[in-house]
Amino acid sequence: QASEVASQVFGKKHPLLVRIFNKLGIIHSQAGRQSQALSFYQKALISNVIGWKETDSGIPSSTAKVLSKPLLLQSLNLSASSLAKSDTTNRRSRIVVLKKANEAYGEAIKWIEQTRNSFYRNSDKQILVENAFTAYQGFLETANQLSNFTNEDQYIKSAFEVVEKSHSFLLLENLQTVQAKDFFKLPKVILDKEAAIQTHLAFFEKSLFEEKNKLTKADSSKLALLEKSIFEWRRSADSLSQLLEKEYPDYYRLKYDISIASITKVQEALLTKEAALLEYIIGDSTIYAFLITKDQYQLFDIKKDFPLKDWVKQLRTSLYTYHLSGSRSEKLYKTYADSLVLAAHQLYQQLIAPIAAKITLPEQLIIIPDGELSYLPFELLLKELPTDNTQFATHAYLLKDHQISYNYSATLWQEMQQKEHTETTDNLLAFAPSFENSQPIASRTISEVRAGLGALSSNISEVEDIQHQMGGDIFTGHQATKANFLQNSSTYKILHLSTHGKANDNVGDYAYLAFASNSDSTDYDLLYNKELYNLHLNADMVVLSACETGIGELQKGEGIISLARGFSYAGAKSIITTLWSVNDAKTKELMAYFYKYIKANSSKDAALRQAKLDFIEKHSHEAHPFYWAGFIGIGDMDQMNLSRSYDWWIYGIGVGGLSMIGLLVVTFFSRRRKK
Secondary structure, three states: HHHHHHHHHOOOOHHHHHHHHHHHHHHHHHHHHHHHHHHHHHHHHHEEEEEOOOOOOOOOOOOOOOOOOHHHHHHHHHHHHHOOOOOOOOHHHHHHHHHHHHHHHHHHHHHHHHHHHOOOOHHHHHHHHOHHOOOOOOHHHHHHHHHHHHEEEEHHHHHHHHHHHHHHHHHHHHHHHHHHHHHHOOOOHHHHHHHHHHHHHHHHHHHHHHHHHHOOOOOHHHHHHHHHHHHHHHHHHHHHHHHHHHHOOOHHHHOOOOOOHHHHHHHHHHOOOEEEEEEEEEOOEEEEEEEEOOOOOOEEEEEOOOOOOHHHHHHHHHHHHHHHHOOHHHHHHHHHHHHHHHHHHHHHHOOHHHHHHHOHHHHHHEEOOHHHHOOOHHHEOOOOOOOOOOOOOOOOHHOOEEEEOOOOOOOHHHHHHHHOOOOOOOOOOEEEOOOOOOHHHHHHHHHHHHHHHOOOOHHHHHHHEEEEEEHOEEHHHHEEEEHHHHHHHOOOEEEEEOOOOOOOOHHHHHOOEEOOOOOOOEEEEEEEEEHHHHOOOOOOEEEOOOOOOOOEEEEEOOOOEEEHHHHOOOOOOOOOOOOOOOOHHHHHHHHHHHHHHHHHHOOOHHHHHHHHHHHHHHHHOOOOOOOOEEEEEEEOOOOOOOOOOOHHHHHHHHHHHHHHHHHHHHHHHHHHOOO
C-alpha cells in the first residue's frame, strides 16, 4: 500500500519509492523468500534510474541519470545478498547460486568504480567507498566459498584484486594523477592554475579549521567568509576538472587507468624467495588474510569470535600508559606488563598462528593491515608466553624471527617501489626545532602530552649525530622553521624530522608537525597533513622521528589518515613513522643504530629491525617495547643508493694528509743528501 500511495503522489520514479521497495525486499529476504525479495530490488532499481524499464537488467551506464546513488548501491548489494541466501538442495546448485551472487557483487563493484570516477572531490569519493564496503565484503565471502567448493584458483585471484581496490584507493589515485601529468605534459598555464586553486583551497580550509578549534569563541562573520571562499575555490576546482575531462580526454583516461596488482604480479615483480606478503581485510564476522610467497598463495578465513578492537586497545594502552603518566610504581609496572603480554600473545594466536601452522613463514614479512590492525605493531606479538612478564629482553617477539614492514596495499607498494626520483647528490636534510619553554613529558598527564609541545632535550643532538654519520644539511633550534622546510625539502633523498607530531583522530587531514616560528614569539609553526598534499618530494625515505605520525583518523577502506600517509601522498618512496608518543632520549639512540645500518647499505626494514635488536640487547633490563616498537617502516624498503660525497670528503682529507706527510719526508731526506 505504501508503494502504491508513493507512486500516486510522487510518480513511478522517486527516491522514496526506492526506499520502500528496498525495505520490502529486506522483509521478504529475512523471511527466506528470496525470489520475492529479488523482485522488489529490481523494482527499486527501475524506480531509481530515469529511462529504466522492467526489461532492463545489470547496472546503469555511467551516463544514466540516477536519482539516488547511495540507494542504488544498496539495491545492488541487497540483490546480491539475496542471491547468496537462495535455497539450494545440493552442492552443485549451491555453486550455481554462489556464482550468481559473486557476479552480482562484481556488477555492484563495477558500478562503484565508474561512479567514483565521475566525482571530482575526494570527500565525495570517500563517502562512496565507505558505502561500498558491503559489496567488497560480499564478493570476498562468495569468492572464498566458491574456492572451497571448487578448488579453483581463479576465485582467490579475483578476490585479491577486489581487496586491492578497497585498500587506500584515493591515495593510489592521487599518485596515478601525478604520473598522468608527467606523461602528458599539460600546459604550464593549466598546471599553474591548478596549483593556485590547491594552494588557496588549502589555505582557507586550514584557516577555517583553526578558527573553529581556537580556545576562544569563533568569529561567526569570519567563519561565514571562510566558508564562502572555500565554496568558491571548490567550484573553481570542479570547473577545472570538467575542463580537463573535455579538453584533455587522454590525460583524463590515464588518470583513472589504474593497474591493480594481481597475485601473479606480486609474485613476479615484488617478492623475493625470502619474503611473503600478508594482507588482511576485516569483515563483520570474519578476518580474511591473503598470504602470498614467491611460489604459492592462500586465502585464510579467521573467525572473528574474539574482541579484536578491545585487544588492540589493551595492547596499546598497556604499552604507553605507564611511561607517559606521572604516577609510577613497581606494582603498576607489573600490572601493565601482564596486560601487555597477554594481549600480545592473544593477538598472535589469532592473527599469525593459524597461518604459520599451515605455511612456514619466510624471514621477511610485508604486512598490509586493515581497520584497527593499522594501529598494531606486529613486531611485538608474542609467539609464546614468557616466564617473567617484566623481563622484556627475553620475550619471544615476532621481531626476533622476522623482518617486518608495512604497506597501504600491494598496488601502492609496487607504485612506491617503482617511483623514479631525480638523481641528486643531496643525501640528508634534517630538522630539529627547540621547545625550550615547554615542560618535560614526565611532569605532565597523558592528555597534556597529547595536547602540548613538551621540551625535547635530545632532538638537536640526534640530528647532529646523524649528520656526523651521513653528511647532509641540518636546521636546528630557531632555524628549523616551516618556511625553511618547504623551501629546501624537495631535492633531498632523506628527510629526517625530529620534532613534535600530533595525530588528529577526528580529522586526519589536520594532524601536524611542529616547526620553529619565523618570528621571535614563543608560538610554533604547524605543518598540517593537508598541506603535504601540495608538496612534490624527491625523498626516497622520510623519517618522522616525532610522536603519533603513523596514527590518526581511521577511514573505512582508505585506512589511517596520518602524517605518514601525507608524505606518501607528497611522493616519498618510504616512511619511517611512529605509532605513539615516543621517548626523546631513547629515540636518539635507536636512530643512531638505524643510520649506522643504512650507511652500511642495509635495506630499510633490515636496518630498523637490527636497530631494535641492538637496543634490546644493550638495554636488557630496560627493553620495554614502548621504547622501540613504536617505529615502523612503510613503503619501499629496498636499500638506498646514497651519494658517497661525505665519505669521499673524509677520504680526501686522509689522502691529502698522507700526501703532505710524504712530501715533508722526501724534502727532509733530500736536504740531508745535499748537505
